[in-house]
Amino acid sequence: MAKEKTNYQKYEQKLEPKRPVLKNCIKAFIIGGLICVFGQLISTIYMYFFDFTEQTVGNPTVATLIFITMLLTGFGVYDKIAQFAGAGTAVPVTGFGNAVISAAIEHRTEGFVQGVGGNMFKLAGSVILFGVFSAFIIALIKTIFSYWS
Amino acid sequence: MVFLWSFIVGGIICVIGQLILDVAKLTPGHTLSILVVIGAILNGFGLYEPLIDFAGAGATVPITSFGNSLVHGALEEAEKHGLIGVITGMFEVTSSGISSAIIFGMIGALIFKPKG
Numbered sequence: 001m002a003k004e005k006t007n008y009q010k011y012e013q014k015l016e017p018k019r020p021v022l023k024n025c026i027k028a029f030i031i032g033g034l035i036c037v038f039g040q041l042i043s044t045i046y047m048y049f050f051d052f053t054e055q056t057v058g059n060p061t062v063a064t065l066i067f068i069t070m071l072l073t074g075f076g077v078y079d080k081i082a083q084f085a086g087a088g089t090a091v092p093v094t095g096f097g098n099a100v101i102s103a104a105i106e107h108r109t110e111g112f113v114q115g116v117g118g119n120m121f122k123l124a125g126s127v128i129l130f131g132v133f134s135a136f137i138i139a140l141i142k143t144i145f146s147y148w149s
Numbered sequence: 150m151v152f153l154w155s156f157i158v159g160g161i162i163c164v165i166g167q168l169i170l171d172v173a174k175l176t177p178g179h180t181l182s183i184l185v186v187i188g189a190i191l192n193g194f195g196l197y198e199p200l201i202d203f204a205g206a207g208a209t210v211p212i213t214s215f216g217n218s219l220v221h222g223a224l225e226e227a228e229k230h231g232l233i234g235v236i237t238g239m240f241e242v243t244s245s246g247i248s249s250a251i252i253f254g255m256i257g258a259l260i261f262k263p264k265g
Binding site: 001019021024028031034040041057058061067068072087090093097100101103108112116120124126132134139144147 | 157158159162163166168169178180186188202209210216223224232242245247251262
């Protein structure tokens with residue numbers, strides 16, 4: 001059984017088209033970088049017109065970016081950019097927003113409680129789970145260490 | 150100058166994500182989870198704050214900052230209230246990412262119709 005599986009996997013690997021890793025990385029770098037520059041532009045505006053510091057301006061910037069993501073996702077533009085950019089659109093917080101919002105829109109036909117409510121975090125839930133749990137462990141270790149020293 | 154650095158640092162974090170996708174052949178869900186954990190660990194060693202000072206949105210916009218601010222909020226609250234603060238302070242700093250995703254997700258579902 002095990003041997004059969006490895007043979008099949010070898011066969012599968014042979015058939016899989018080679019991924020253009022370098023090209024994908026360049027695309028991800030440029031689009032991801034541009035999203036961050038756009039975020040920086042929003043940050044600069046918030047810091048200039050409102051009382052935000054460099055450390056606190058991340059929050060309103062993220063909220064604004066997710067709002068823009070909602071519009072782009074709703075009009076079906078985000079998917080087209082994502083197809084081109086790969087991780088360039090997935091890694092910025094807009095990718096997290098897109099995962100939540102697209103799931104919410106997609107499942108609205110099943111109703112707002114079972115559909116939207118139940119499926120909203122289908123894709124993004126793992127990010128929250130592992131983020132929170134790893135943060136818990138790290139903060140716990142750091143706090144205990146600070147008690148000792 | 151901060152615009153240039155945010156482009157470069159943000160771009161590099163995205164390339165790391167692309168490499169996890171293409172070379173390690175993991176799903177986007179795995180990739181984002183790994184990046185969030187990396188962000189949390191970097192904050193644990195006190196390395197993420199300097200990165201934000203240096204690159205601005207290049208460090209706050211990628212999903213790694215989510216892990217960073219979770220740890221940040223937990224530690225801040227733990228300083229004030231002791232060990233229980235690790236749990237109560239978790240979402241103190243990073244609430245905007247999740248709350249805006251939920252709010253705009255709901256608004257999106259109200260306004261837009263699914264395609265296809």
